[in-house]
Amino acid sequence: MTEVFESNVAVVGAGHVGLTTAACLASLGHRVVCADVDVAKVDGLARGQTGIREPGLSELVADGLTTSRLKFVFGAAAAAPTADVVFLCVPTPMGTDGAADLTAVEAAVREIRGLLPSGCVVVNKSTVPVGTAARTAELLDRADVAVASNPEFLREGSAVEDFLNPDRIVIGARDPGAADRVAALYEGLGAPVLRTGWASAEITKYASNAYLATRLSFVNSIAELCERAGADIGDVTLGMGHDRRIGTSFLRPGPGWGGPCLPKDTHALLRSAEALGGEFPLLRAAIDTNARQRDLVVERVREAVGGRFAGVRVGLLGLTFKAGTDDVRDSPALAVAARMAAEGAELVAHDPAVPGPLPGALSDAPPGDRDRIRVVETAYAAADGAAALVVLTEWPEFRDLDWKRIAGLLLGESVIDTRNVLDASVLDEAGLSCRGVGRPAPRDPDLAARRPGGVVAG
Incomplete structure (x- = not known):
């Protein structure tokens, strides 16, 4: 792998996708703060207890804690103020009508929008329907904060392997500079990067x-x-x-x-x-x-x-x-x-x-x-x-x-x-x-x- 430029990353959500994203980015040399709304989960993760059956994940979390490149906090507000990039990895469950429920996404955006440093990039990594990036930008209402879409392609049971050896990295953004900053997080992986629109x-x-x-x-x-x-x-x-x-x-x-x-x-x-x-x-x-x-x-x-x-x-x-x-x-x-x-x-x-x-x-x-x-x-x-x-x-x-x-x-x-x-x-x-x-x-x-x-x- 080539050397990766070190960034301050916030990951909102410590579920399967969020925890894998946080642990893997820390393993690539970034400083990562992972936030969740479950106090018991945060306390357990701070002690290295992942609670998820996923090969390699516990080891990455333990290594991140040991090197101080990974830490866990309660609430998105605690992770946002120092972030260069914020990944939204919150649940988007199926609603009663079959559409994705974006309640958690919108709640997270509202919580962090006034706390983000100028120049930050907010990234939707959760699986979200068309128009969510635009909605995120609207809710943020910050001309100095860019929005990107970077969907995950992680399979349970091989999520760490998939993250570190991806088939492709898809980044949707209106600001080419924001797309470049997100792509730089993965630079050491050598995977093809598709830059496109939201x-x-x-x-x-x-x-x-x-x-x-x-x-x-x-x-x-x-x-x-x-x-x-x-x-x-x-x-x-x-x-x-x-x-x-x-x-x-x-x-x-x-x-x-x-x-x-x-x-x-x-x-x-x-x-x-x-x-x-x-x-x-x-x-x-x-x-x-x-x-x-x-x-x-x-x-x-x-x-x-x-x-x-x-x-x-x-x-x-x-x-x-x-x-x-x-x-x-x-x-x-x-x-x-x-x-x-x-x-x-x-x-x-x-x-x-x-x-x-x-x-x-x-x-x-x-x-x-x-x-x-x-x-x-x-x-x-x-x-x-x-x-x-x-x-x-x-x-x-x-x-x-x-x-x-x-x-x-x-x-x-x-x-x-x-x-x-x-x-x-x-x-x-x-x-x-x-x-x-x-x-x-x-x-x-x-x-x-x-x-x-x-x-x-x-």
Whole structure:
């Protein structure tokens, strides 16, 4: 890396994006003050307790504290007065109408606008809809303070790696000097920098996530076609991926896409299109296809347990929205669980990153169904007495379970692998029927007869 010019940076928000941004910028040689409104979080971070499952992040925070290049304060007002650049990394959740809720962004701007030094640059790093940079400039009402849009492209589970080895850095600004100052913060990374306008930068983030979501919906539809035709989605996507125009990323079928970004970003882009007088039928279809995919998973489990869920125990492997993270926000696993709970299923779940109860995990379910999920410490406890076992998150350790032991614990013989993470031949040897996504149905006419003590749930 080349030498980076040292700047005073304020980061408002110590969530996943804010904390990663603060720790990584400190590691690049900048002096960073990270602010949050949660006193307990600030106190914990000041002691090096990140509270986030993210490879490399705890080490960077500890190093930043040791070198005094990183510190944590309560409230944006405490971080703003000495900043050359202020990054706004606050939540922009999906509102009731699907649009991004900018309450936190606007509150932060109002809090700091009178405290910023002349010549400072305020940067929207949160994912925000078109027009937010203009709105930020309007709220600041400071001719001596520039506004830029610098969207993040961080994946949970590899956020530090993504920040320090980015595919590109997008900077939207009206003032070329402001764009240069933001770009200088990343100079040592050697990544291509795209300088553009506010609106283009804002749309770039949404367009990227919407495209990835559409790819996932597409491959799930192809997976359904594969099942009907007796084809194998693994072979199909391998053949597709060799085409350099397509590539292999985001071509894995599953129970639907979710997490803290794709659902809210696709809805926000849809609402932005409508607000500007346009239509986006392709994105609407991707969202609808995703909801249908979750219903298809539920239907597959229902068939496996005899056609009804009422009073039936179902084991779940995986609760987070993807492996490598402890984040359950908008998890497709919980969306599937909520649908089964609503029909009376008793759910017993295990996830390596979710050690305890999930209060409110099924908040979308009717009140009487919200306690129908119980989190246990092992996969074997989740399988014990279950009519079927459902893999909902692609944790690699699930592949290496003792499947003969699980076969002895299950009441039924069905394992529904919605992530195609298991070796179906291993389960077959254990006397289990493994049904993947986009793969031919298993050979199971005499499976129960081959399995000693096997009981088919009805």
